[in-house]
Amino acid sequence: MNKSELIEAIAKNADLSKAAAGRALDAVLAAVQQTLKKGNSVTLVGFGTFYVGKRAARSGRNPRTGATIKIKAARVPKFRAGKALKDAIN
Structure with a gap:
């Protein structure tokens, strides 16, 4: 949808x-x-919770060149489904 x-x-x-x-x-x-x-965070009872997670800095690889690069730490949005939503799906 x-x-x-x-x-x-x-x-x-x-x-x-x-x-x-x-x-x-x-x-x-x-x-x-x-x-x-x-x-x-935003909690919608029966639906779930939107919250901010933290992703640590890490090293990665440039897929084109294979060179190692540093990836910065970041705040990322996350969602945790509530019990009612889980029950409705199953």
């Missing part, structure tokens, strides 16, 4: 116009992004 299909599903299930559903989805995604940028 891509973003436009998700907007259609939201509009249908919530009895909204596609424009309103699109704005709502954009607002939710922006709020999650801003919260993660601050280093906090």
Whole structure:
């Protein structure tokens, strides 16, 4: 499912116009992004938790030249599924 299909599903299930559903989805995604940028987590009970993980600096290889390169440490977004979501899938 891509973003436009998700907007259609939201509009249908919530009895909204596609424009309103699109704005709502954009607002939710922006709020999650801003919260993660601050280093906090977003917990949606029954769905899961979005949080920021840390990836340590490491060395890697350039696949074209084979040269060793240094890869910087990074903060990466992660998601942990909640119990209700896991149960719904299984």
